[in-house]
Amino acid sequence: MELRIKLLKWWSTGFPVAILNEKTAEEIGVRPSDRISIRTFSTRPTEITTIIDTAKGVVRKNEIAVSHELKQRLGLKSGQKVNINLAESPKSLESIKKKLNKKTLSEKEILEIIDDVVNNSLAESEIALFISAMHKNGMNLEEITFLIKAILKTGNKLKLKDKFVIDKHSIGGVAGNRTTPIVVSICAAAGGLVFPKTSSRAITSAAGTADVIEMIANVEFSIKQIKKILKKTKACMVWGGALGMVPADSKIIRIEKSLGIDPQSQLLASIMAKKLAVGSKYILIDIPYGKSAKANKQQAIQLKHKFEKLGKFFKVKLKCILTDGSQPIGNGVGPALELTDVIKVLKNEQGLPKDLEKKSLFLAGEIFEMIGKSKKGKGIQLAKEILSSGKAFEKFKKIIEAQGGDLNRIKLAKLSHVVVSKKSGKIKEIDNKKINFLARITGCPLDKSAGLFIHSHVNEKVKKGKPLLTIYSESEQRLNQAVKFYQDKKPIKI
Amino acid sequence: MELRIKLLKWWSTGFPVAILNEKTAEEIGVRPSDRISIRTFSTRPTEITTIIDTAKGVVRKNEIAVSHELKQRLGLKSGQKVNINLAESPKSLESIKKKLNKKTLSEKEILEIIDDVVNNSLAESEIALFISAMHKNGMNLEEITFLIKAILKTGNKLKLKDKFVIDKHSIGGVAGNRTTPIVVSICAAAGGLVFPKTSSRAITSAAGTADVIEMIANVEFSIKQIKKILKKTKACMVWGGALGMVPADSKIIRIEKSLGIDPQSQLLASIMAKKLAVGSKYILIDIPYGKSAKANKQQAIQLKHKFEKLGKFFKVKLKCILTDGSQPIGNGVGPALELTDVIKVLKNEQGLPKDLEKKSLFLAGEIFEMIGKSKKGKGIQLAKEILSSGKAFEKFKKIIEAQGGDLNRIKLAKLSHVVVSKKSGKIKEIDNKKINFLARITGCPLDKSAGLFIHSHVNEKVKKGKPLLTIYSESEQRLNQAVKFYQDKKPIKI
Incomplete structure (x- = not known):
């Protein structure tokens, strides 16, 4: 008609x-x-x-x-x-039902599904069915490689010819934990490598690296613009979503998060596809594990094995490290507060978050050893030198400048509330999930100036009446809601 | 805000x-x-x-x-x-995930899910997750009773005080098979009972009873209007959707059909809820089984057992009969053509579809025996008498009249194409699913004048060059598409 x-x-x-x-x-x-x-x-x-x-x-x-x-x-x-x-139902819907009935899918079938996700030939409810089929029955490693290839085939690529194109990725789930800007700055300052870091925006957490950097610089660029930035600074910190490199993944993730399901096969494919799309040849993957993290130890080990197999298959050097994800890392949670942590570490300022510094040095050191810039066991030493020399902070400023940014744009929310400890004692637990949700209530990640400042970490002593947590928000309503949530859910246990 | x-x-x-x-x-x-x-x-x-x-x-x-x-x-x-x-994710989403992880749901949890389906608090993708969870893990009989109660609680009811409120239902899947108008007319003509028949519109098939009756009468009424019609004629044939009796079921079914999944627990709950909402006290359920039907024999027996248990639980007299669903019933497929079949049977006309007549008499007879109007084994005899006396046709005309209808509105599509047999022989198979899809291509169910006329049934002999099937459509494009589909998929095998 x-x-x-x-x-x-x-x-x-x-x-x-x-x-x-x-x-x-x-x-x-x-x-x-x-x-x-x-x-x-x-x-x-x-x-x-x-x-x-x-x-x-x-x-x-x-x-x-x-x-x-x-x-x-x-x-x-x-x-x-x-x-x-x-139009008839797409063939891909039949394949989705096949997976739902525990059958193995072929490369062609998986490509058809991903094609139809991108072309909008599958409704959200049908993509939800696909996610639920992956959740229930999983995918074998071969199917995951098909999934990665399909995601890559339906997106753009950043073709870099440099020898040492490196990347890092955390599977997420730990509040704060803003190591990326520090690791990128240290590594790029070392010279001899390219670090085209694309990050996500937060979907269920308080902030993604893209949200954090966006407070002081642009993060949305075209592939052409990114190549220009990389030419200048050898590193960038941008939002991956703007580049259309993994459009299928972006759509699947959005539905996945709204359903609150995160199938392992999709997590593996999502991270691998993103790293391969930018042309990474050396990939470091951080798998935080622990209570209230995304994975427990057993799941973390399983993920590590699968990532390493996928790295071999796609012929990249890939290393997974298991890190302590049992509590938030750094003091700040939320774009402005995490950024403040990052700058304190880079500037070696008084009161910098030691845990964040330590983890960042460890990750940068691992990368140096992977690409042979340091001998085994000497990576952290090199990272420390670069950080304390101020070169990393210089590099950070250069990257922000290349992304049209300005460090003076950091701004904290105008309203705040200090939660004080009701008793003296040792901190027993800080729950990542509750802390993340609390930060969301304050307005994160869209309200970048909102968030939390965690005064002490697990095993540290606090005195009655001393500050435990400061809550920042631009809105009185949100601040009150956050205080109420804190009192109800007690994310910090003493 | x-x-x-x-x-x-x-x-x-x-x-x-x-x-x-x-x-x-x-x-x-x-x-x-x-x-x-x-x-x-x-x-x-x-x-x-x-x-x-x-x-x-x-x-x-x-x-x-x-x-x-x-x-x-x-x-x-x-x-x-x-x-x-x-707003936060509804609690019902957690229950859906619980079911996805093979847990049993409580009455409260199921009611919350159904409430949220009706209130639009669950997105289509989340309802799809619920359907997929039922598909994968099923529900036990107690959960199904909770589901039925929840569907009933969130909808309107037709409260009838009559002693013999009867109903029939087919689980569907067989092309043609338009027994309902005949059975309703015979039973209502017998007197002493009320037959408030609500039917569905076709979603994946060529026609539902509501689509068929709509060709010659209104099918959308309020509960008040239906009560008036029932007072006059003791029977009606209306579209259930207009009554808001099972709004949750309507929404779930729509998504189910778009996904092409039909979990058994939902099928059981859907049919039971519809029958209970109109206040049926005697329910006859037709379960056609066979190749290309919805169920095979084993599944049909399983369904029968479950329906009977549900009948006991809800304290209604319920009987299931297993019928031959291996091929279409009647000659016509599509609203106008099925209606023509129905009227031929009711008027006892030359060339009436014997299979449709036989099945309708059998069903009406079963109902007579259920309510004690006939002795065991004598139901069909009474049904035959009423049909051949012309009383059933009189009743049918009265119902149509009460629904503001007119028998003269039947009209066949202006274009047609006769498919002739390429060889002489016996018909081996007529595939319900392919026939249904073919009728959809001609324009059914929305184009009520379109459809198919099947000239012969399985085991009947056909001669080379003689008509096998006549295809009717209002559009040349659709007619050509249908002829092409017939040639490609061969729904009739000789």
Whole structure:
């Protein structure tokens, strides 16, 4: 059926929107949630299959209303004629059900699924089915390699020809833990390597590295712009999402987080695909484990083995290190407060968070040993030298400058509340999950100035009446909600 | 945060739409697919939790745009102030994950899930997770009773005080098979009972009873209107969806069908809830089994046992019969063609479909025996008498009349194509699934005049060059597509 395009003049950030008049839908024989194909009439027609909604009003019988996203993807103009047809369920849905029934998928089947995720031919509920199938029945290592290849095939790549392209990644789950800017700065300051660090934004945690850096610099660049930055500084700290390198992964992760499920096969594929897309040849993976971390020790060891096998398969040098993830690292939680921690370490300031410094030096040292810049056991020493010489801080400033940034943009929220200890004693436990959620309540990660300052760590002594935690927020309502949450859930135990 | 309502002036038939300006979303800290609560400020405030989309354009910073559905549910006016808050994941999502991890759910947990399905607090992807959990891990009989109770609790009921409120239901899957209008007419003509038959519209098949009756009468009524019809005719044939009796079931089924998954526990709960909502006290369930039917013999027996246990639990007289579902029943597939079959049987016309007549008599006879109107073994005899006396056809006309209908509205599609047999021989197989899909291609169920006429059944002899199947469609494109599908997939084997 031939219909005219009506542009909705808005950009749906959630999902592509295509709306038919109810009468038109009846004529074609589609119902809400059915699929249609939209095909242009040009000499080189473009086509997309998408889920439809129907409406009374908004569109005339001879029209199809599309959101800005669909307009862009098909290059549509208002009033343009397109051909609309009822589309069948994609073959990939059959493969998803196959996985749900514990069958092994072929490379072709996995590629079809990932293709359809990117093309929006699978509805969110169908992607949820895929996630649930991976969650229940897992994937074998070969299937995971297929998944990684498919994610890479459907995205952009950063092609770097340098010999030492290095990268680090943490599987996450530990509050604070902002080692990346420190490790990147130390390594890049050492010279002889390239560190194209792409990071995520927080989805369920208080901040991702991209959220943190965004407080003082741009993090959204094109691939071309990143190559320019790398030419200048040999390192960057940008948001991976802007680069379209792993669009399938981005979409799957968004649904995964909303469901609160994180299948291991997807976690492995997600991290590997991101690292391979930037062309990393040396990869260090940090797996924090412990109570309230993402993994317990046994799961951490299992992940390590699988990552190492995947590294071999994709012919990159990959090392996994298991670290203590039983409590937050650093004092700050939230973009501004984590950034303050990072700068204290880089500037070697009074009261810097020792745990964050120690872990960052360890990670940088591991990287130096991996690429042969230090002999075995001597990496930390080199990292220490570079950090204390001030070269790492110089490099950090250069990277921020190259990303159009300014260190003076750090700003803490105007309201705060100090939680004091009700008794004297030793701190027994600080729960990562509760701390992360508490920081979310204060407004993180979107409100970058909000967050928490943890005054003491596990095993440290506190005195009655002394500060345990300072809560920062721009909104009184949020601050009160946070204080109430603290009192109810007691994330810090003495 | 206080925002003003902007009415979108359209009715989204798919899902409730609430759209925030991107900047506003950032301030509250929500992202697309996050949940917010919308609360009115009146003295008796109404509140709803819903999934949000964000947009550039369409809404101002101080506005929230809502579709007609949300407007109705909250009684909103344009410009009205509402309070918007970030909402947490509902507890029901935890219960869904519990089921996904093979745990048993409590009555409270199941009610929370069903409540949230109805309130739109669960996203489609989360409902998909629930369906996938039921598919993988099933539910025990107690959980199914909880599910039935929850579906009933969240919907309307038809309270009938009559002693003999009877109902029949087929689990579906067999093309044609339009016994319901015949059975209802025979039983209601017998007198002394009430047959408040609510039916579904087709979702994946060529037609539901509601689609068929809709060709000649209204099928959408309020509960009040149905009571009036029942007073007049003691029977009705209406669309259940319009009554809001099982809103949770309707929503789950829609997602289930789009995923192509049909968990047994949901099938059991769905049918039982529908029958109990109309107050049925005598229920006959038809379970067709066979190749290309919904169930094989073993599954059919298992279903029978479970249905009978549920019947006992809910204190209704319930009988299951296993019938031959290995091929389509009747000649017509699609609303107009099935209706023609029904009327031929009711009028005892030349060339009536014997298989459809036989099955209808058998079902009506079973009902007569269940309620004690006939002695055991004598039900079919009574059904035959009523049918051949013309009383059933009279009753059918009365019901159609009470539903504002007119028998003269039957109309066949203007285009047709006759598929002839390429060889002489016996028909070996007619595949229900392929026949259903073929009928969908012709335009069924929305295009009521489209469909198929199957000239012969399995084991009947056909001669080379003689008609096997006539395909009807209003559109040349669809007709050609259907002929191509027939040639590719060969639904009839000789």
